[in-house]
Amino acid sequence: MQAINIFLTGRLGETLEDFMHGETRYAFDRLYPDGPHRVVEGPVCAFVDWVMDDLSGLEMCRRLRADPRTEDAHITIVLEEDDALDKRRALKAGADDYMVGPLDRTQVLDRVMALQAGCGQPGIAERLELGELTIDAAALQARWAGEPLDLRPNEFRLLRFFAQNPDRVLTRADLIEALGKQEPPIDERTVDVWIGRLRKALRAAGAGERVRTVRSLGYVYDSR
């Protein structure tokens, strides 16, 4: 018995919009209602921690790949495993990527998003553009008016998430979760500091004030 994490990203017969709002969870529940899995919503993918033996993890991979309902869906499966399972078997079962644990949610997210951006699947933006802002998830780089932004990893992730949800209030909890930082639990006030650092970087690039504070609720990235 051991934990296998399967990260489903993209669509399961749902639109990207639905997916972003958690519909994938339901699609997954419908597919595997009896699974001993738990789903944690991430910004771009549903994390499914599947606690069972190795083979079942691979088996799920295969079923997902084989299921007609996911035929034309854009699925990225990332298997996290220890040495007991070799990469070859994982890929053969339909995994798109393979990581060895222990894993850091933050980095997994980067990887998953880079995978999505890099594989040129329709329906998933290869490059995210929002006015002057350009996010290249595959290269982990952001640009403002063509000029590379000097962002540290955390700031990049933050901006990426903002760009994925522009003109929408995002709570501090949203942002913490989006960055995959719920473990260990992070003080919400820390987000303030992230925001401050991101703002400074944007200001330095001449982007002005894009991140607006919504008192007692969170922050908004104003796309215009």
Place this chain on the structure above:
Amino acid sequence: MQAINIFLTGRLGETLEDFMHGETRYAFDRLYPDGPHRVVEGPVCAFVDWVMDDLSGLEMCRRLRADPRTEDAHITIVLEEDDALDKRRALKAGADDYMVGPLDRTQVLDRVMALQAGCGQPGIAERLELGELTIDAAALQARWAGEPLDLRPNEFRLLRFFAQNPDRVLTRADLIEALGKQEPPIDERTVDVWIGRLRKALRAAGAGERVRTVRSLGYVYDSR
């Protein structure tokens, strides 16, 4: 035994109009006539304070989601819980959002409306437009003729409520309740000040005089 608040927003087989006027309560009563719940009407959602153990709260979530009568209804369920119930379980049960208490009605309203506006469900206005006025509930921002209005949170909420009930006399009590400020009780005179500040902001944006006083009754937002 503990309090679980479930905020039902959207429709339960009723029209949005009905809902706005409290029909949801009746729909809810019909669904769960024997529940030990009490319903407090808010301007955009029915607050259901459900006093029972955790599982029953989640159970209600599930039943609402599973009930065929709510199948094509637009339901936003917001669960407020303490640490005893983790977000994962709440979401799995069908909650659209999850908040940890203690909660402030004012902020809950903002959040619920942002949720509604942000998830692009049909039947619920993503963006509220009324002549030159545009209300973007998801971004918590209002615009006049495309230009962002410089409103403080309370003023925004006020204008949002006016825009939802244009050309209709709203009493001070209506406005206080709409802003979720019944606790602690607020002096009705305070509304005058809110109005004054809102008027000033609208004037500054070139919107002229949109809020008309109806002596000894309340105020009206004149849409034209």
Place this chain on the structure above:
DNA sequence: GCCGACGGTCACAATCGCGTCACATGCCCG
């Protein structure tokens, strides 16, 4: 092992938002 980069936390200051008050103004009615 040293060093620099990065990120989380803290503490403090500054700001902001808002409710209330006091006073001025205006309106209605007798």
Place this chain on the structure above:
DNA sequence: CGGGCATGTGACGCGATTGTGACCGTCGGC
């Protein structure tokens, strides 16, 4: 025309919230 009530508004002060510099632990590279 006068009294009384209703409303508009500037000022004030209290809390809550936020921004930020400083500090420090950690991690990875050399």
